[in-house]
Amino acid sequence: MNPFAFTQATDVDAALAALLDPDTRPIAGGTNLLDLMKESVMKPSRLVDINNLGLDQVEEKDGGLLLGALARNADTAYHPVVRERYPLLSTAILAGASPQLRNMASNGGNLMQRTRCVYFYDVGTACNKREPGTGCPAREGLNRQLAILGTSESCIATHPSDMCVALRALDATVHVRSMSGARDIPFADFHRLPGDTPQIDNTLQPGEMITHITVPEADRFIDHSAYIKVRDRLSYAFALVSVAAALDLDADGTIRAARIAVGGVAHKPWRVEAAEEALVGQAVGEAAFLQAAETILQGAQGFGQNDFKLPLARNAIVQALTTAARGTDHARGLDAQGEQA
Template structure:
């Protein structure tokens, strides 16, 4: 058994002091815990072994509030279910609701926090198996996935060090929405554009994000997105209908004028890279075009430029292209409000 110190500060300053104190413990620094739906699994499997857990559930970071500019602020410890079913999220950001409800199970969504969703780690089999070499878990030991079981692995942005994918559904929608991650540290506050928050593996696959030790996510800010409310879709391809991570997922949002031409577009792919995959040039292909399969296919080709399978996951290149076309087609047809499909364990109060 590995000893772990547990602290539960009552304010952000107290949380930061505990996190900063853990910066000196280079081998196993302090870790934040909210819902614990991923971290506790990793600790049980001995993939992660923090010396201290900083429980932030008492911090005032659980609110979802309208912003003065018409956007929305999501508290870092607001639960995924509360976020998905929040009236403002449902009305203004339906693609985010759809993405959250496509992930995990009702029980997990009731526990998982918004900030924790951003920080969840890859579900690569080799990362979870502490008996195998893994550069993400133990830098410099090698990547067992390369040449191994690769069905769920990356087709974009991979490196010779790591071919793992980011597993989140919520983050794919946040990437499409141009979210901003608000972070506090001992040095003060800073804002990180969502496109810059997660890293590609490169030579440091052990680093999933640009966060430094001692950083604390406090909020996620969403800019106004009223132009996309009527035409958005979240599409997820997976091995079974529930509680399965995506093989490929797509968040698609369109602003379509009265003439049937695209005025603005957002497309983000999930489970194809180390981070949600978005290429602005692919969206630019659609601007001024009629909404049809030809335009959608061209955008998909730009988005997937350079995609390469690892053998067992070669099918993901074709699947991703078809998923983009289908998601854009569904977005044209109109946004589906899947929050009406409530379950007994997750109905909002």
Template sequence: MNPFHYVRAGATQEAVAQLARPGEHPARLIAGGTNLLDLMKIGAMSAELLIDINAAVPDALRDAGADGMVLGAAARNAVTAYDPGVKRRYPLLSAAILAGASPQIRNAASNAGNLLQRTRCYYFYDPATACNKRDPGSGCAARTGVNRQHAILGFSPSCIATHPSDMCVALAALEARVQVTGPAGDREIPFAEFHRLPGDRPELDTTLGPDEVITAIALPAMDQFAGHSAYLKVRDRLSYAFALVSVAAALALNEDGTIAQARLAVGGVAHRPWRVPAAEEAMVGQLPVEDTFAAAAESLLQGARGSGFNDFKIPLARRSVVRALQMAHEGTYDNTGAPRGQHP
């Protein structure tokens, strides 16, 4: 038994106040609970108090026109993926969400919860093994263990875990901003600064304060990419598997066919979605051909290093980046892997 108390917060500030409740284990927020409850059952996470925020934070999706779009924190992943405005203006995000989890989980999982989900590292999920993320200072069993799913970029001696989200890879490419509120008021966190690299504090996944609540995700207007985007997810099986490597790619083209703008982010390779703006900038003005895309892949993956079982991820990531950019050039792809309106 893992006893805990449960309260429903009726407003955001009520949830913030509850987070400050003293106790041996921190209070935790719950919306869909698709990740948190599993971790509590196996003892990888604990809480004295669960704060239900479904009535406390927005669940609406708002099209802000030239200012982009705002996604409520409590909106479900499925609602977001199938929203007509998201599909029209941000098909890359829709495709990424639909590549993740299962329909049942997408129906329950919230947008904010997707950002805060924990790694699927085998050792994090096994309390009998050493894991600095679960138990700081205990060591990292993955470094010398079975590390096929693990990071090739941005890892540290303390942790080689990867972030599991598909949605977050697209949000990184789309330069989203995370809106949060806490005792000090409201603030926005650029998505590139929201997830942390492990360093020597791998137990901290994000820069969100312990007493802050996510209220929404703001997307800037990026309609120029709507016609040429693709989300490519490489995994061991087609159904309900986390990515070995995933790529969110989007292009805007000039009238002469050269690249006007590019966005590129990779998942499954680091403790956060991996984006290198310099790799995108180097494609500007170039023809959308394999050599251009291969150079972008090399720039994006500079410094990649395996830990044994995951060495194969480096060439796999290079090829995946090239293929995703080729798919984006061909046209916007939906979650079937076919250009919109061209199902196999």
């Protein structure tokens, strides 16, 4: 690992002042940043510990939910308000990583984590995301885990988060601050597609730091939501494809509203509102769900090893919507393991 300076910020303003230096990075749980530093993918000259800034709230606010950037993933997932009113978010967080990592990883860090593309992590190979202009060997190389939507000639990397897929489905907002003020970023606009600048993962500006995330009231989706994660093994694996699905249903099963976001397929959580709008007024069922999947996956393209993701994503979307229609576990009297409570 390369040498670096380490300081602890005592308040938000001190942290923001330190981040004016473009070679300084904030550190909370460090579950991704330290790996990147060990592999020499990132080489900050200074780390600023931001754990003592008081940004660890998980609470109801204005009818919705406020998540502090420094609240740990585990504390967020198991918080009574999240479990009871946002089961989709709780389930998605608990599908990620391992219990040890969830105990350390922060909510803000989850949004900021970087791709797990093998070329990005291997400093001995070319990678436009790590070194712009060097090429993207993944397009014709090891791409089994990589994107089928929103790709470019420069990059086919995927965003690895589970939590972010649920936050995208729930229309979250990311709140950031810098020395020049605060601004709010709709979750749809926070992560970006690679285009010609794949080295830029998100729309944070230099010197900005996430302070909290808000999620609007979503009570109509409490009883019919599901997070489906397809991966190579049951735990501690990133998604090949994941789907966050939520439905608001009439008593007769007619769909009043739908939310669908897909992970493991693009540089950001993928959501196509037109597919959701087309479900409104339809009865739940495979035909409607298949049509939604086709709309979401329009333009999808495989690159050889990841061609299987096209049918996999379609089937996962249908499965997630079907599971959501049956009812969230607590609505069916089931515990977290799916057994009768």
